[in-house]
Amino acid sequence: MGAAITNPNPPAPVLWSSADCRLALLRPVREHDAPLIEAFVNGLSPQSRMRRFHTGVKTLPPSWLQWMLHPDPLRDVALLAIAVDGRQPVCVGEARFALGDGPPGEREFALVVADDWQGVGLGSELLRQLGHRAALQGVERLVGDVMRDNLPMIELARRHGYAVRTHRGDPRLLQVARSLGDAPRHGATRAVAHRPGAASAALPAH
Numbered sequence: 001m002g003a004a005i006t007n008p009n010p011p012a013p014v015l016w017s018s019a020d021c022r023l024a025l026l027r028p029v030r031e032h033d034a035p036l037i038e039a040f041v042n043g044l045s046p047q048s049r050m051r052r053f054h055t056g057v058k059t060l061p062p063s064w065l066q067w068m069l070h071p072d073p074l075r076d077v078a079l080l081a082i083a084v085d086g087r088q089p090v091c092v093g094e095a096r097f098a099l100g101d102g103p104p105g106e107r108e109f110a111l112v113v114a115d116d117w118q119g120v121g122l123g124s125e126l127l128r129q130l131g132h133r134a135a136l137q138g139v140e141r142l143v144g145d146v147m148r149d150n151l152p153m154i155e156l157a158r159r160h161g162y163a164v165r166t167h168r169g170d171p172r173l174l175q176v177a178r179s180l181g182d183a184p185r186h187g188a189t190r191a192v193a194h195r196p197g198a199a200s201a202a203l204p205a206h
């Protein structure tokens with residue numbers, strides 16, 4: 001749907017444009033991004049917030065904000081999609097992967113797009129960027145926990161070659177997984193072991 005203008009030396013920022021001419025800069029999260037992230041998460045609809053964090057918080061707790069601002073630079077990747085509203089930068093998307101309780105070569109991912117930016121291809125580009133950056137880091141597999149009723153995310157994951165299977169730890173969830181290096185295979189299925197209690201990219205580990 002959108003087109004990415006990519007830098008040949010990732011993880012450089014990427015300028016993304018949608019078919020309806022929206023522009024966003026996809027770049028790594030920075031220390032001073034707290035106001036952007038807070039406004040973004042607090043402005044999400046209850047459904048989007050629930051689907052991203054799997055819990056019904058109304059505002060972003062300070063400890064979650066700190067976790068979102070400080071990905072492990074050697075293992076994890078956290079991206080923001082930044083657009084301009086008037087003269088102000090606004091965050092319109094967030095995507096990350098992080099080491100959880102799985103094997104060292106596995107990362108757990110999560111992403112969210114601002115409600116009024118959904119359906120124009122930004123989620124697809126963020127997921128593509130996560131896969132690209134994970135492959136460059138030598139990550140072997142990306143997995144994500146998705147709420148069962150979250151058809152947009154399930155469909156998006158399938159289109160990007162993720163297999164979808166039952167989540168063994170939480171009946172509200174499905175798990176999507178993709179081995180990197182595999183070409184995307186629509187509708188492919190792959191078994192992925194779930195480790196109950198694994199840290200998740202959806203929320204900070206406790």
Ligand SMILES: CC(C)(COP(=O)(O)OP(=O)(O)OC[C@H]1O[C@@H](n2cnc3c(N)ncnc32)[C@H](O)[C@@H]1OP(=O)(O)O)[C@@H](O)C(=O)NCCC(=O)NCCS
Nearest residue numbers: 048051111112113118119120121122123124152153155156
């Ligand atoms: C899931 C989410 C990230 C998708 O982002 P998006 O920017 O809306 O997705 P895109 O516009 O790139 O859509 C890509 C594909 O997703 C699927 N999709 C998107 N919206 C959909 C919808 N409402 N119903 C069904 N499928 C949908 C389609 O396959 C679409 O393909 P298309 O390009 O042929 O239309 C976004 O809906 C979101 O932020 N949801 C709330 C948070 C969330 O669910 N996070 C996932 C936690 S892991």
